[in-house]
Amino acid sequence: MEKTDTTIQKVKQKIYKAGYKLTSQREDILRVLLDNEHLSAEEIYLKVKSENSGIGLATVYRTLELLSELNIINKIAFQDGISRYDVNDNDRQHQHHYLLCLNCGKIDEVEKDMLIDVEKEVEKSYHFKIKDHRLTFHGLCKKCIEEADDQNKG
Template sequence: MAIWTDRLDKITRKLALQGYRLTKQRAMILEVLLEKETVYLTAEEVYLLTKSKYPLIGIATVYRTLELLSELRILQKIAFIDKSTRFGFRNDESEHLEHHLVCNECGLIEKVKDDWLSELEIDLDRKFGFKVLDYSLDFIGTYAVCSENACKKSGLFVS
């Protein structure tokens, strides 16, 4: 719980620096997100989890809060091929968004710690005078084990 308090204090300061307050509703939503910190959730999942604890919360408030926290670089949005969007906390130590492996079969989202684009960022600045502010790289595909399981379920087998 002390870790949550520290995290919430950092978020409160970040909101204040941008002219926002940690309202009661934002605190409720952040509490739910902190409880599920290692998982990326859809806005609907955040809404349902928050509503189960705080019945008066509205879905529009959840959507607005998630968008605001994304704009302020507190949360990161990941879009799936099926157009669904999930939200999770950004890494505080990283200058840029984290990279991910996103499995369309099982829904697993795995963070990639390596910064594969730092050389490209330097090259863009040197060649074009273009200063990169942020970027995100998500690989969307299917893990081998998920492909095998899907084929086994359908009666097809992967060699």
Template sequence: MSQILSVLKEKDFRLTPQREAILRILLSAEENHMTAEEIYSITRAKNPEIGLATVYRTLDLFENLGIVARLDFCEGGRKYELASDQEKHYHHHLVCLGCADIIEFNEDLLDDLEARIATQSNFRITDHSLQFFGYCSKCREPKNASPA
């Protein structure tokens, strides 16, 4: 939290009660990847004066400041998670098409490919995003399996 407060202060933004409420939800969330609507629903239960537009504006601000990362999961929608500089480049996702679960994995197998692309394209790569779509173990289990 102190690191986030430093970022806000450094960029001349105050930690308003609304921003603090949203930040606390992101920090304490059991579900790592949340939509703006999910954040709004949780926030509204404790702070009924907060509107959905405020949640979107706050998430946009947090994204611009590098506090949160916005993730687009096609049918899973746009979700947000706290950003972490340490795992930014090695933080990828498996997206289940059955139940929409998102499974994180923190391994980067793309270092060689990324270096080759950067060299061939004369392009300085600062980050990349990798998502695999498929079915988790729960969704692959037979639905009507009867015990033997």
């Protein structure tokens, strides 16, 4: 059984435990999310619709909200105001940190959590129990830096 099928079986169990079913449309949406990262609801809809013409945008939105509420997927909002989604890796204590290119909009992930010591200090200093944190670095990706350098040379 491949990784995608294993993940779908785990999600199916989690959805059933919450009192829902993994319908074929929900599974189609989940498969798109497993194959792609950081897609908007509209992008997910277009990918699913190419395989399942009977799906509607409202169904995609409802499914994304349900999967987000069940902590199966992460809903990530960046400065452009568009929510993007990716599958939640339950083995992680926290969500990824992100690198957002201000020029082309590319999103990369920093998987290593380097804020554990900062969290401990915040909890101690502010008597606050942290459950999660999100961090986005805004800047320029390697490709955009190289293109800017090339333009400046010419």
